[in-house]
Amino acid sequence: MHNLLKMNRYSLLRSRIYWCGCAGTFLLGLLTGSTYETDVLGAEGGIAVTLSDIFIGMVYDSTFLLIIASSLLALVLGREFSWRTINQEVCAGHGRGAVFAGKVITYLPAYNLMVILYPFAGCIREASRFGLIDGGDFLSVIIKAVLYSFLLNSAAFLYAVFFCCLFRNLAKAIAFTAGLNFVLSLYLGYGMKLGLPLSFLPIYQIRKAVSTQSLFVPSCWLTAGVYASVMIFLSWRTFRKCDLK
Structure with a gap:
């Protein structure tokens, strides 16, 4: 009974953290949407002429949100280890593979949604100014940006999954996740200013994807595939061997 109450309390806290994060991201998009009228694709990106430009500019410039969103994920998943709710799931008879897959499948889409709310909110703010005269193009831009955002931004969230499995400690997981994404x-x-190698970075590849007209960007798929394979393998290997009794 005590364990059930503890898990219910954790579920309520997890939902509050997530929805507060979503609300904050959406509000931030509403407040900053107008700043992208003259700041598309960075300071030298030119003037926005359509709503698609606003959306692209905000996706391009949403790297800072990954630090916040991935830290929230580390907070939520880290608490599952600190409060031993994952231990209870395993001890209740659920296979480790099923538990691990369930966390990844649940959290990656959820926190990608949190980040993508930012450009959607900005477009809502700017819709009255630009309208939807490029409706068809706008839809294709959204589909492409959402797809590549999910593929490439997931790397930041997989860092959080890995550190949570590695340390099984809330404070360390948040610190290492935020620190790595910040660095x-x-x-x-x-x-970008000094001409250093950047192609290996998912956060660079998402900028490359949204700033090009091509629908298929091979380097983005390759980077996303490599990061997902490596991080999921390392996370699962660590989770499979850790003591959860």
């Missing part, structure tokens, strides 16, 4: 974001910023 990679700094490297991206300075790397």
Whole structure:
């Protein structure tokens, strides 16, 4: 009975954290949407002329949100280890493979949705100014951006999954997840100015995907595939061997 109450309390807390994150991201998009009228694809990206430009610009510039969203994921999943709710799931007879797959399948789409709310909110803010005269193009832009965002931004969330499995400690998982994503974001910023190698970064590939007209960008798929394969393998290997008794 005590364990059931503890799991119910955790589920309520997890939902509150997630929906507060979604609400904050959406509000931030509403507040900052107008700033992309003259700041499409970075400071040198030109003036927005359609709603598609606003959407692309906000996806291009949403790297900072990955630090916040991945840290929230580390907070939520880290608590499952700290509060031993995952231990209880395993001890209740659920296979480790099923538990691990369930966490990945649940959390990756959920936190990708949190990040993509940002450009959607900005477009709602700017719809009255630009209208939907490019309706067909706007729809194709959304589909492409959502697809590549899910593929490439998932790397940041898989870092959180890995650190949670590795440390099984809430504070360490958040610190390492936020720290790694922050360092990679700094490297991206300075790397673009200094001409450093960037192609290996998922956060660079998402910018490449949305700033090109091509629907199929092979380097993005390759980067996403490599990161997903490596991070899921490392996370599962760590989770499979960790002590959950």
